[in-house]
Amino acid sequence: MLYLQIPLLAVLLAGGDNEDAFQEPISLQGNYISYLYNHSWAQSWGSVWLDEMQIQSWESNSGSITFLRPWAKSNFNNKEMTIVEKLAHLGHIELLHTLRNYASEWKLGYPFEIQITGGCELHPGGHMVSFSQLAYEGSELLSFQNSSWVPSPEGGTRAQQIGTVLNQRNVSNKLTLEMISNACPRFLLGLLDAGKADLQRQVKPEAWLSTRPNPGPDHQLLVCHVSGFYPKPISVMWMRGEQAQQSSQQSDILPNADGTWYLRIFLDVEATETSGLSCRVTHSSLEGQDIILYLDRPNSKGLIILAVMLPLLLLLTGLAFWLKKHWTHCVPPPTLLPLERFQQPRDSKPT
Numbered sequence: 001m002l003y004l005q006i007p008l009l010a011v012l013l014a015g016g017d018n019e020d021a022f023q024e025p026i027s028l029q030g031n032y033i034s035y036l037y038n039h040s041w042a043q044s045w046g047s048v049w050l051d052e053m054q055i056q057s058w059e060s061n062s063g064s065i066t067f068l069r070p071w072a073k074s075n076f077n078n079k080e081m082t083i084v085e086k087l088a089h090l091g092h093i094e095l096l097h098t099l100r101n102y103a104s105e106w107k108l109g110y111p112f113e114i115q116i117t118g119g120c121e122l123h124p125g126g127h128m129v130s131f132s133q134l135a136y137e138g139s140e141l142l143s144f145q146n147s148s149w150v151p152s153p154e155g156g157t158r159a160q161q162i163g164t165v166l167n168q169r170n171v172s173n174k175l176t177l178e179m180i181s182n183a184c185p186r187f188l189l190g191l192l193d194a195g196k197a198d199l200q201r202q203v204k205p206e207a208w209l210s211t212r213p214n215p216g217p218d219h220q221l222l223v224c225h226v227s228g229f230y231p232k233p234i235s236v237m238w239m240r241g242e243q244a245q246q247s248s249q250q251s252d253i254l255p256n257a258d259g260t261w262y263l264r265i266f267l268d269v270e271a272t273e274t275s276g277l278s279c280r281v282t283h284s285s286l287e288g289q290d291i292i293l294y295l296d297r298p299n300s301k302g303l304i305i306l307a308v309m310l311p312l313l314l315l316l317t318g319l320a321f322w323l324k325k326h327w328t329h330c331v332p333p334p335t336l337l338p339l340e341r342f343q344q345p346r347d348s349k350p351t
């Protein structure tokens, strides 16, 4: 059924008005971390990510899934979601049990951390790839291939030992395969549909500039801040005229709390070399109207003040003319005293 759905989806997406929404692969990934303090005490957390957006969280104490987006249940009904929740809980209990039993044989020294990740990735042509890995203290030990765990070369004997034990559990492996290669793609396709309005939204960035001495007064660090945009792909460059400044340095693109993104672009320049510099922001939400901020031109605040001041000035000039015209009609103009009266003749002495 799945193989029929994917090309169908590809056709639907290609025919839609948002053709560039899926030019990159999209992944659905579940992450699980278990931290074992000692033989009897462990804490575990889980999260589900659609690309870089977290949509679900799970915590071992409650054993229940929290949905972080209104569409995070995809097209699964409550019964199906309950099954997923139960499987997650059982898998977690069984894993802890196994780890505790084999901790000394596998030389897992308390405290230690086990991470498991698994999911599926949809490629632009409709091709789907499933994956799962298990890591100990941050380094990969095993990866799931076809229908069994394969030790990673760098995992050594420990990886082989764990692989052997895990592969004896036929039911668990079948379930893992079912989850990543069947349930996951179905869930992912459902998410793309249920969350369409959210995932395909376009949010315009705001941009502003700041400068600071770097590190002494003869160098300046120019910072172009760009925040609040969605989706993530963006191009921001420091320019001199039409010339992109290759020495620009980009920060990581960081998430804002509302799911939009934030980044900074730095340029280190000599303090005397700042003229003609601008920051150019190109983003899909701007529809070709790039944001360009100039370092040394009147900023928009100055323009606003000018825009308010100009009519005011005109009004005042008009008023002055009106007053002058009407005043001369009603009141005799003040008599002007001859200038000579105020001037001391240069060489004459006061009398």
Ligand SMILES: *[C@@H]1O[C@H](CO)[C@@H](O)[C@H](O)[C@H]1NC(C)=O
Binding pocket: 037, 038, 039, 040, 041
């Ligand atoms: C296990 O670790 C927890 C948390 O550090 C601690 O409270 C507990 O006493 C420990 N238990 C044993 C048996 O060492």
